[in-house]
Amino acid sequence: MTILLLIRHASNDFLNEGRLAGRTPGVHLNAQGQREAEDMARRTAHIPLEAIYSSPLERATDTADALARCHQLPVQIIPGLLEGDAGEWTGKKLSELNGTDMWKAIQTKPIGVKLPGGESIDEVQTRMVAAIQEIRKKHPDGIVAIVSHADPLKSVVAHYLNWDLNNFQRIAISPASVTVIQVDDKGAALLRSNDTGPLPKFEKPKKESKQEKSQEPAADKKDEHKMAEANIVHDLNPVARVTVGALGEPGQRTFFLQGRQGRTLVSLVTEKEQMTSLAQGITDLLTRLGERAGAPTETSDYELALEEPIEPLFRIGQLGLGYDQEKDLLVIVAYALPEQEDQELVDVVRFWATRDQMRALARHVTEIAAAGRPICVLCGRPIDPAGHFCPRRNGHAEFVQMM
Numbered sequence: 464m465t466i467l468l469l470i471r472h473a474s475n476d477f478l479n480e481g482r483l484a485g486r487t488p489g490v491h492l493n494a495q496g497q498r499e500a501e502d503m504a505r506r507t508a509h510i511p512l513e514a515i516y517s518s519p520l521e522r523a524t525d526t527a528d529a530l531a532r533c534h535q536l537p538v539q540i541i542p543g544l545l546e547g548d549a550g551e552w553t554g555k556k557l558s559e560l561n562g563t564d565m566w567k568a569i570q571t572k573p574i575g576v577k578l579p580g581g582e583s584i585d586e587v588q589t590r591m592v593a594a595i596q597e598i599r600k601k602h603p604d605g606i607v608a609i610v611s612h613a614d615p616l617k618s619v620v621a622h623y624l625n626w627d628l629n630n631f632q633r634i635a636i637s638p639a640s641v642t643v644i645q646v647d648d649k650g651a652a653l654l655r656s657n658d659t660g661p662l663p664k665f666e667k668p669k670k671e672s673k674q675e676k677s678q679e680p681a682a683d684k685k686d687e688h689k690m691a692e693a694n695i696v697h698d699l700n701p702v703a704r705v706t707v708g709a710l711g712e713p714g715q716r717t718f719f720l721q722g723r724q725g726r727t728l729v730s731l732v733t734e735k736e737q738m739t740s741l742a743q744g745i746t747d748l749l750t751r752l753g754e755r756a757g758a759p760t761e762t763s764d765y766e767l768a769l770e771e772p773i774e775p776l777f778r779i780g781q782l783g784l785g786y787d788q789e790k791d792l793l794v795i796v797a798y799a800l801p802e803q804e805d806q807e808l809v810d811v812v813r814f815w816a817t818r819d820q821m822r823a824l825a826r827h828v829t830e831i832a833a834a835g836r837p838i839c840v841l842c843g844r845p846i847d848p849a850g851h852f853c854p855r856r857n858g859h860a861e862f863v864q865m866m
Contacts, residue, residue, distance in 0.1 A: 465599045465606075466643065466645050467645075468641055469636075469641070469642040470503065473500040474638045474743065475490050477490055482555065483552050484554075485552070485581070487554060488520075490520065500530075503639040507530065507608070514598075514602060515538050515607070518611045541594050544591065547581065548578070584614060588628060591616075591622075605667060620634050623651035624653060635744055640659050642656050643665065695812075696811065697727060697812045698813045699729065700794075701724070701817070702815060703725070707719065709831055709834070718734060719731065719733065729812055738828045738831070742829060746825050754818060758822065777810055780798050781798040792816065793817075796811060797811065
C-alpha cells in the first residue's frame with residue numbers, strides 16, 4: 464500500500480495574471496508562492512516521507528525544493544509529471560480563450576480534445592498514471608510526495624477514484640495544496656482533497672506478511688482509512704452575505720470565514736493560507752466560467768465586514784469549491800478539522816453564493832491578507848515587529864521543522 468501526497472506547485476506570476484504557463488521555461492515562484500511552498504513544507508514536516516518526486520518545470524521544482532529542505536531528501540525529477548502541453552495556447556490569457564468552441568469542449572467533454580499543437584487530458588492522464596505506477600513499484604509500502612500541476616493532478620485523482628475524466632474540472636486543486644490518496648492493488652481511497660490546512664500524521668504503511676494475510680478471516684477485516692461521513696450542520700443556500708475577516712494584531716491575527724442566511728449566522732476559524740488559496744481557486748473558477756478578470760462588483764464594503772457576534776462553530780480542516788450550473792451558484796464547502804485521526808463523522812458547512820459575491824470575496828481576501836505583516840522584498844517572508852532574519856541577505860537560513 465502506497466500513500467501519495469499529490470502537491471500542486473505554489474503561485475507564480477503567470478497564475479496571478481490568468482495566463483496559461485504550459486511548459487514555458489523559467490517560470491519560478493513569486494514571493495507569494497515562496498511563502499505558500501514553505502508553509503506547505505511545514506505542514507508536512509511530521510509525515511515520514513520516503514521520497515520526493517517532481518515535474519521538471521521550475522515552478523514545480525521550486526515547490527519541491529522547499530519540501531526537500533524540510534525533510535532533508537533529494538528531489539527526483541520525473542518527466543512524466545510534466546504540465547499538459549498547451550501547444551499554441553501557451554502564454555495566452557484564459558480570458559482570450561474561454562469564449563472559443565474548443566474551450567467550451569474542454570470544460571464539458573474534454574476527452575479526445577487536443578489543444579492546438581498540444582495534448583488532450585486523456586493523454587496527460589495516461590502518462591501521469593504510468594509515471595506514478597512506476598513510483599508505486601519503488602515504494603510499495605511507503606509515503607511519497609509528488610509535485611506536479613493542476614490538471615495533471617486532477618486527472619490522477621479521477622483515475623484512481625474511477626471518476627469520469629470528462630468531469631475532471633469539477634475537482635479543485637489549489638496552489639500548494641495537498642491531496643492524499645492511498646493506493647493498493649485492490650483500489651484507492653481519498654484521504655485528503657485540496658488541503659491547505661493542518662494535516663494528520665499519516666503513518667508509514669506496515670508491510671503485511673503472507674502468513675498474516677492467510678490467517679486473517681476476510682469477514683473480520685476493517686478499513687482503517689475509511690473516509691469520514693459528512694454531517695452537514697448548515698447549508699446556507701443561498702447566502703445573503705459571505706465574507707472573510709481577521710481579528711488581532713499583525714502576526715497574531717485569527718481569520719474567520721463567515722456567512723449569513725436569514726437569521727442564521729455562521730462563523731468558522733480558518734487559516735490565512737486557506738483563505739488565499741480559496742481566493743485563487745475562486746478567481747480560477749470564475750475565469751473558467753467566462754468571467755472577465757477585474758470585472759466590477761456590486762457587493763458593498765458593508766456586506767464584507769465581519770458581523771457580531773463572532774462565535775466560531777469549528778476550525779476549518781479542509782475547503783472545497785464547486786459550481787452548480789443549473790442555479791449558477793458557486794459553493795464553498797468547509798470541513799471541520801477532525802479532533803481524532805479516524806473520526807467517523809465530520810461537521811460540514813456549505814456557503815452557496817452568486818458569482819458577484821464570490822468575486823467580491825476573493826478580492827476582499829487579498830486585501831485582508833495584505834493588511835498583515837509587511838513582506839520582505841528579498842525573501843518573500845513576513846517581517847515581524849521585533850526584527851527579521853532574511854536568508855537572501857545573510858546567505859543562509861536554518862529551516863526549522865514545525866511538529
